[in-house]
Amino acid sequence: KKMGVALVGLGYYSSGQLAPALLHTNNCYLAGLVTGTPQKAVDWAKKYNIPQKNIYNYQNFDEIANNPDIDIVYIVLPVSMHKEFTIRAAKAGKHVLCEKPMALNAAECRDMIAACRKANRLLSIGYRLHFEPHTQEVMRLGQKKVMGKVTTIETGNGFTYGGDPNAWRLKKAMAGGGGLMDMGIYAIQGSRYTLGEEPVAVKATQEKTRPDFFKEVDETVFWELKFPGGAKVTGKSSYNNNWGYLHVTTENGNFELDPAFGYGGLDGKINGNPMKIPNIIQQAAQMDDFATCVALNKQSRVPGEEGLKDMRVVDAIYRSLDSGKWENI
Numbered sequence: 173k174k175m176g177v178a179l180v181g182l183g184y185y186s187s188g189q190l191a192p193a194l195l196h197t198n199n200c201y202l203a204g205l206v207t208g209t210p211q212k213a214v215d216w217a218k219k220y221n222i223p224q225k226n227i228y229n230y231q232n233f234d235e236i237a238n239n240p241d242i243d244i245v246y247i248v249l250p251v252s253m254h255k256e257f258t259i260r261a262a263k264a265g266k267h268v269l270c271e272k273p274m275a276l277n278a279a280e281c282r283d284m285i286a287a288c289r290k291a292n293r294l295l296s297i298g299y300r301l302h303f304e305p306h307t308q309e310v311m312r313l314g315q316k317k318v319m320g321k322v323t324t325i326e327t328g329n330g331f332t333y334g335g336d337p338n339a340w341r342l343k344k345a346m347a348g349g350g351g352l353m354d355m356g357i358y359a360i361q362g363s364r365y366t367l368g369e370e371p372v373a374v375k376a377t378q379e380k381t382r383p384d385f386f387k388e389v390d391e392t393v394f395w396e397l398k399f400p401g402g403a404k405v406t407g408k409s410s411y412n413n414n415w416g417y418l419h420v421t422t423e424n425g426n427f428e429l430d431p432a433f434g435y436g437g438l439d440g441k442i443n444g445n446p447m448k449i450p451n452i453i454q455q456a457a458q459m460d461d462f463a464t465c466v467a468l469n470k471q472s473r474v475p476g477e478e479g480l481k482d483m484r485v486v487d488a489i490y491r492s493l494d495s496g497k498w499e500n501i
């Protein structure tokens with residue numbers, strides 16, 4: 173049986189990436205919608221052939237419990253709403269995919285994991301790169317020490333924010349933070365999956381060149397992470413620079429991805445030679461894998477715990493920005 177997916181929040185990522193990707197999935201399909209905008213319900217129902225009985229709003233969402241067409245609820249809302257809708261979905265008996273960053277902080281992540289466990293439902297975070305072949309090659313090279321031990325990682329991710337100054341992404345209460353939460357999370361992930369280790373401490377600094385625009389959230393953040401194996405790992409995130417790379421030096425050479433974190437096609441090199449790996453529709457691979465996990469009642473390779481690990485690092489980076497000191501993770 174193909175699993176039915178309901179998208180919650182029909183904004184940029186749902187409309188531009190997830191819904192189109194669901195036309196290329198084999199194990200799941202777009203079965204339902206949850207939206208606060210009646211006109212979107214009408215337009216999407218027509219475009220994707222969704223029956224009226226599978227369309228909900230944020231108020232009547234809990235009635236999804238009685239809908240056998242929906243197996244998986246995919247939360248694609250502003251970050252401050254991830255926890256509430258993950259818990260409501262689990263209570264309604266649905267398996268949950270939740271977008272990154274998982275929640276406002278690590279404490280919320282723990283509540284989400286506990287709620288899904290209690291409801292005996294699977295929880296997975298939208299870490300599409302774990303299903304992406306360039307990224308999988310980087311994991312293999314780094315974690316299996318194919319070119320010797322990793323000695324340094326330099327990584328950065330960001331874009332120049334030119335959007336609406338009133339958008340939720342610029343509000344601390346809704347986004348939890350700025351470039352670090354939205355983009356830095358990939359650079360943190362990249363360091364963790366290259367090494368296959370968990371960082372133990374972090375020191376961070378920040379820079380604001382447009383304080384009038386980034387009133388509530390961070391613009392550019394720089395950090396250094398301490399890993400148990402001793403690799404020197406530096407990262408940065410930004411809402412004011414177009415970054416997206418992962419450069420790795422090992423005992424016997426180097427490898428890199430650039431671009432490293434987007435979904436418009438990644439590219440990589442090993443000792444300066446092109447990796448020559450094909451690109452795929454990351455979101456289709458990610459959602460198909462979760463549908464298989466649901467069918468087999470098997471934990472995803474990117475469960476809630478993976479989101480929690482990143483949010484523990486993010487929390488420590490914000491603590492370090494406040495204290496000016498190294499903070500334990």
Ligand code: NAD
Pocket residue numbers: 181182183184185186208248249250251271272273298300340354435
């Ligand atoms: P968006 O602003 O385009 O969409 C958010 C949706 O939430 C909108 O449809 C909006 O109407 C709805 N919404 C409901 N209540 C709202 C409220 N109170 N305020 C504002 N909007 C409200 O955002 P997006 O870019 O689609 O991001 C949504 C989530 O997806 C975020 O967690 C983001 O980090 C994530 N995302 C992930 C990727 C990825 O590559 N994995 C890419 C883009 C976005």
